[in-house]
Amino acid sequence: MPDIPVWNKCDNLCVMCANEPAFVRAPSGRYLLKSQIKRFESYLSGFKAAYAKNADNCAALNLTGGEPALNPDFLKLLTYFRKRTPGRELTLLSNGRCFSAAVFAAAALKAGKAPFAVVVALHGSTAARHDSISRVPGSFSATLAGLRNICIHKSPGQTLEIRLVLHRRNVKDFENILLLLLREFSGFKGWRAVALHYELEGRALKNLKALALRLKTSAGAVNSCAALIRRFKEFRLYHFPLCLLKKELRPLAWITLPTEDRFYARKCGGCVLRASCVGLMARYSIRFGSGELRPLKTI
Ligand code: SF4
Numbered sequence: 341m342p343d344i345p346v347w348n349k350c351d352n353l354c355v356m357c358a359n360e361p362a363f364v365r366a367p368s369g370r371y372l373l374k375s376q377i378k379r380f381e382s383y384l385s386g387f388k389a390a391y392a393k394n395a396d397n398c399a400a401l402n403l404t405g406g407e408p409a410l411n412p413d414f415l416k417l418l419t420y421f422r423k424r425t426p427g428r429e430l431t432l433l434s435n436g437r438c439f440s441a442a443v444f445a446a447a448a449l450k451a452g453k454a455p456f457a458v459v460v461a462l463h464g465s466t467a468a469r470h471d472s473i474s475r476v477p478g479s480f481s482a483t484l485a486g487l488r489n490i491c492i493h494k495s496p497g498q499t500l501e502i503r504l505v506l507h508r509r510n511v512k513d514f515e516n517i518l519l520l521l522l523r524e525f526s527g528f529k530g531w532r533a534v535a536l537h538y539e540l541e542g543r544a545l546k547n548l549k550a551l552a553l554r555l556k557t558s559a560g561a562v563n564s565c566a567a568l569i570r571r572f573k574e575f576r577l578y579h580f581p582l583c584l585l586k587k588e589l590r591p592l593a594w595i596t597l598p599t600e601d602r603f604y605a606r607k608c609g610g611c612v613l614r615a616s617c618v619g620l621m622a623r624y625s626i627r628f629g630s631g632e633l634r635p636l637k638t639i
Pocket of ligand 1: 583604
């Protein structure tokens with residue numbers, strides 16, 4: 341199932357947003373209910389080119405943006421996609437702010453049914469840090485309130501994934517973000533945290549100077565928090581080459597990038613972890629090379 345852009349506008353202006361400026365600036369008419377249904381029905385009848393990303397992925401349907409929840413037809417669309425993909429994993433990527441209204445959170449989770457995952461990024465452990473990255477004052481408290489409401493209103497078969505997207509502007513805050521999550525959400529079930537290295541796309545590429553971070557630095561921050569990470573019920577790592585992670589953290593690493601977005605250096609050929617490793621993000625390898633990688637001879 342493909343990535344479906346549900347809405348192209350967003351009420352955050354995150355410095356590391358992977359969306360292209362042209363996507364954000366375009367008119368939004370094509371994302372309204374009628375057009376969305378027409379496009380998805382054509383996809384279901386075999387027209388794979390209806391969507392640009394992950395059209396061949398059969399595992400899940402990813403609802404993306406912009407901020408999907410800002411679409412005036414959002415609840416109707418969620419109900420429609422759920423009805424047309426029964427039993428399939430439905431994933432919603434959101435900045436979480438609309439979920440700060442309990443009525444909206446309850447309605448969205450009811451419409452998403454199961455299996456349904458809501459994915460929300462948290463950018464810092466304080467309002468000052470988070471809001472300087474989202475570039476919207478008040479977004480930290482709204483996102484935290486949204487995360488709480490998702491935890492309160494979700495049902496069995498529904499998951500909350502809290503993403504910590506690491507770049508130069510927040511990597512030193514990583515430990516404090518983990519402590520905040522443990523403090524605020526340990527009492528809830530059915531959620532996980534994910535740490536990932538940011539992707540070099542869209543606005544993130546434009547802001548490269550402010551964001552640039554080597555994988556060995558973000559992996560170093562993750563490695564130094566291994567004891568804290570063990571306290572989470574579920575924790576995942578995306579976009580980290582296994583050779584940069586402590587041995588005990590490697591089982592938490594997932595390959596979430598499509599083959600065309602991954603790069604393996606020639607030296608990876610002699611590495612015993614090659615088959616289970618994400619390698620480098622292709623764009624990262626172009627910008628920073630593969631000098632950080634250390635092929636392993638034994639596990
Ligand atoms: S050397 Fe290559 S294959 Fe081996 S762990 Fe590192 S990135 Fe992965």
